[in-house]
Amino acid sequence: MATTTAQTTAHLVTPTGGPRRLRPHPDRLLPADPATRAVARELYDGIRDLPIVSPHGHVPAAWLAEDAAFRDPTSLLVTPDHYVTRLMHAQGVPLDRLGVGRGPLSEAESREAFRLLCAGWRTYRGTAVRHWLEHTLAHVLDVDVEPSAATADAVYDQVADRIAAPDLRPRALYDRFGLSVLATTDDPTDDLRHHRALAADPSWRGRVVPTFRPDAYVEVRRSDWPDAVTRLGAVADVDTATYAGWIAAMEARRSYFQEHGATSTDHSHRDARAEPLERSVAERLYARAVAGAVTPDEADALRRDLLFQMARMASEDGLVMTLHPAVARDHHPGTRDRYGADVGADIPVGVEFTDALRPVLGAFGTNPRFQLVVFTIDETVYSRELAPLAGFYPSLYVGAPWWFLDAPEAMTRFRSAVTETTGFTRTAGFVDDTRAFLSIPARHDTARRVDAAYLARLVAEHRLDLDEAHEVAHDLTVVNPREAFRL
Template identity: 60%
Template structure:
């Protein structure tokens, strides 16, 4: 039987022995610190209801687009992996797990393999390498563990040391699960909702009129007029803040911003409700609404995060069958400097306003995001996200951003995941990479080790706490 290589204690640390010794000391200072996860996609009901996880496939494969998209690239049908709620019985779940194990070699060199090895080794204590031979043994071991109290969601959150966990939520959500979690004094993890209004700002959507009605119903405000629509968004933001929310999340194709005259905004809104707004008008309205979101942030204090640059649903047949968020969103280039000039001209120096810029286009880290964060007191350089939250990309980000913006104008690491059991592996990866970067600065006599030690701790404590107003 194949044996999975044990997790090396020096993984991701520098190869040079002297620098590695420094990195070991720096990593040791952060390894056991609590996890702050200010942007992610774990369903709050998992923690509120504390229901046991169903099976290895439903927990580790079906929700993880990093895993299933690469399996799809190997020719594995998404339906065979339980993607997008595709029902799998026990036999189907076991078959999906076998397909994953049989294709384990496809993950060599990927961040997904690094995280999964951590999950299998650290969380479940398994040593067998995934393969056609070991698939059933691994499945049975994981399935057995999931029936025990130690592997219930709340027990895992405590074991992982998660102090803050942000979810991503629809503006009309009642937030009942967050309310229940806040009321339960026995559960110590702070679970914060995140206001995600994207589809309510995209007036070109065929269901825009229905969405605004739902928004109005949730806020108990008539949204048949532009003024009512704005008031309803403001009301729902307050609802999120009242339930512990600290930020809003916006993920559109671009971050171009502009302000429409009130009458023009009202005219386009009315046209959109009747399905008569042109594509150009809808785009202008969405860009106007980003500025309105910033204006609201200056009033209610919620941190504004931008996650642009993904061409959603690239493969129409997959979208038609499985819907959105099924592995075929593809990064595109994004421009920040000119696009955000209007928004930052109005609010970039307003006290209390905070804007975190994320990107899938790493060419803009040093050219645009770091210089913006290095001037505007409101702007923070968001950590590498999605396709970039992997070791080599994280290294490139740290080198590209730090020399211009420093450490304290960054967001701290975000795991951006629904793969709950991979959260500690992702944060541990970031801590190791930061220790390695700081150790290099010490070895080159650019930073004292005492300063590096302090910075390593700041990167997982005070820096994300400040950036997200925690």
């Protein structure tokens, strides 16, 4: 039977004919059972207004250093958020129509992309993205009508008016969101001038710290790796034509980042293995890699050695090492060629940790200077590998669910999988991992609600006392992330 226009748009209006109101329920994500919900509500009320500790994210430091008004609703809410754009792409919307890979949009282009988001609102039903978008629109931007094809222009106009106001500039939002620390993600060759500008600004009272992200200089298989290490050497003023030069350059840049407030390094590779080579073998493979003559297997062996060297440096300089493998990057070649990396075409894969981390943990796992936070988007390893590892090694924290797993059901599965083996103290606290600045409080709020719901169940089952649950909720929110990332 053919679908009529009236049928396809009926969900957009209330019985009275007006647009559906956007009113996130105050008890969203809390348990359905009334008694357990009451406990969860009490626990959530105790943590909802605590400061936000954001130890891993991708908001540019330039936004806070320059404190300029955001350009338009689309470049703020749509284009930089690959959670949003990938689902629209799955519905057949080309990424360039959402502003991806296009640079600054005209007002007409921005408005058209925003209309696509609103017309596709039903796409996000049941997803974590829906929670984040609703929270952002309702609680940050004061939008009270549900996005739809019919309301798109009105919502766009309201958002455009709001983001032009002084209280919606980046520094005002930093204060309004209750951020106590915000970590950025930075290339080792970055001069960190925006971090320096913030540190030198007497009017700035916040804390923004860089994070050392050396993947481009460790991932030897990349076609641009030789050029990358040459650039690294130029910035570090070290000859990186040799293996020893690479190590010296990395040590110099890590020190530079620490001087500018960095507390951690960030690493993402297809697998988690970090394993040293004999020095002569490493030097030979490095020379072949610089010349562009290394084989794929040799490149992997050298990459694992270089990652081991990063762990060795961490055991000496105290920078926390964070590792998040198990991602097939840029799964669709055509999308990578047209739009570049990090536009939502990454797909989770399986990963193994027990044997992969044995060399690193054998060398540094009981070293008090060494600290490792391991994230994954392979849920199968939580109870089998990561929780038992963290339950023995004092250096290892299990990273909270992130990326594809930073969703309510997945967060609950995480707590159930790891808690009975390693408790709460060996988990690292929530990370928002986002480029979408306005969604930071929404993402942390989701995590706080889910943790409150999980703890409420333990209280209801007499597995925790209520006062213990309050302590755990507080620690998961503000203590664990500070300890895990040495903030």
